[in-house]
Amino acid sequence: MIQTDYLAIDWPRASGESVAEFKIRLQPADFFVEETLGFELSDVGEHVYLLVEKTGQNTTTIAQRLAGFAKVHPGCVGYAGLKDRNAVTCQWFSIQLPKIEPADWQQLNGSDLTILKIARHSRKLRKGAIKHNHFKLLLGNVEGDRYRIEQRLQWIQEHGVPNYYGPQRFGQSGDNVDKAMAWLAGDRKPPGRYLKGIYLSSLRSFLFNHLLADRVRDYTWDQAIPGEILILNGSNSCFHCAEVTDDLCHRVKQQDIHPALALYGQGGLVSTEKAQRLEQRTFGQYPLITNALETMKMKKAWRSSRLLVSNFEWQWVDVGTLSLDFKLPSGGYATSVLAEL
The missing domain is CATH 3.30.2350.20 (TruD, catalytic domain)
Known part of the structure; x- marks a missing residue:
């Protein structure tokens, strides 16, 4: 059985090494989020x-x-x-x-x-079915050079962050993938309908994060590559990129469109060329997961590789306390923003 130890995985950052250590959720009010319907x-x-x-x-x-x-x-x-x-x-x-x-x-x-x-x-x-989530976070016990931290926050504001699924997607203890793998290997009792859906979602998100991590390592998480599927900013509308033209590169740079990575499943748009080879390289490492998703007839979907952070503001409350205020589109995780620090 694959032991993922999900919470111990340090997904690669796009902005470089960490510049800050801090604590979050010292109390519930330190993590506030409000939905706006779409x-x-x-x-x-x-x-x-x-x-x-x-x-x-x-x-x-x-x-x-x-x-x-x-x-x-x-x-x-x-x-x-x-x-x-x-x-x-x-x-x-x-x-x-x-x-x-x-x-x-x-x-x-x-x-x-x-x-x-x-x-x-x-x-x-x-x-x-929401337009965005509005986050107000209070980071405590912040350690690190203030100038470097503020430079990193400005980088996030300008570039966005890799659109990883956050730890919440994988269960309170981060062990949903391990439990799902044990089930698929026959070492665990088959789950009920609701829990089965949770497990399959965790497995698919796990594959997506690995694919995105490979793109971050290749420095292509925010760039179009041949054969890519691209997604329009602020929508679920996707199209195939047969050729990486100057116009497409400009639109990606302007954040009008983003690379879209596969949520593994059947049917739908198909990537080609380099994008397809990268998918096959990553997904090929987990045949038990991909076979299960196909057997369960999960439908392929696409998710932006880039998460834009809008209305981003920050303020030092005191020497070791930093408040953050920002909005994320539906499906975005505040923990993925914090991970870039």
């Missing part, structure tokens, strides 16, 4: 939308609590993505209630949950 709520429809501020609770626990309060099946509750437990997060949930509604949602308010907004809409909230 669409306007209509205020009519059979789905109640709640903006919930939660502290010290994971998303699925809150979803179950909302379902219990509304007396509906958990499948009637929707959310755009999983948010950190050890944090203060403002997250949208939808609850399908076509004819009835609890008398007072505010009854749910407590030390770990507060209902901030209530609205209605015609559709269930789906995964990834």
Whole structure:
């Protein structure tokens, strides 16, 4: 069985060696994130939308609590993505209630949950249906040269960071990949439907991170190469790059388009030439994973190799405390930004 020890993996940085040591999440309020939906709520429809501020609770626990309060099946509750437990997060949930509604949602308010907004809409909230996440982070016990740290922050602001999946994707202990590999090798009891989905997602994300790490080492994580799939900034629209033209290189440099790397699966667009050879080299190291993803008929998808950090601001609170304020598009991880420090 492959022992990945995911949390011990030091994925290569694009900006060079680390310039700072720090602690994050000394308390939940040090890690604040708020969702902005990618669409306007209509205020009519059979789905109640709640903006919930939660502290010290994971998303699925809150979803179950909302379902219990509304007396509906958990499948009637929707959310755009999983948010950190050890944090203060403002997250949208939808609850399908076509004819009835609890008398007072505010009854749910407590030390770990507060209902901030209530609205209605015609559709269930789906995964990834947000415009961006707004992060406010407080880094404590910061050690390192202040000038070098600020230079690195400016580099991140200008170039973005490799769009790695963060540790949250791989379980609280970072061992979802190992558990999944044990299952595939027959050394672990087959998981239920929900956990199987979690494991397959972790495996695919693990492959993506390795492919991206190879591109970082090759200094091509933010450059188009022959046979590449490219993705338009701010969308999921992709196209094949048969030839790396000056115009394409200019658009990549201007961050209008980005290289897109494969989330392993069947069908969809296919890379060619150098891009395909790099994929085959990386994916070929993990035949047990790729065979499982094919057997499970996972559909191929594409994810940008570059994560842009917008509205980026920072301020020294005191000698050893640094506050960061920025926005990331749906699917981006704040931990991937912090990793470049």
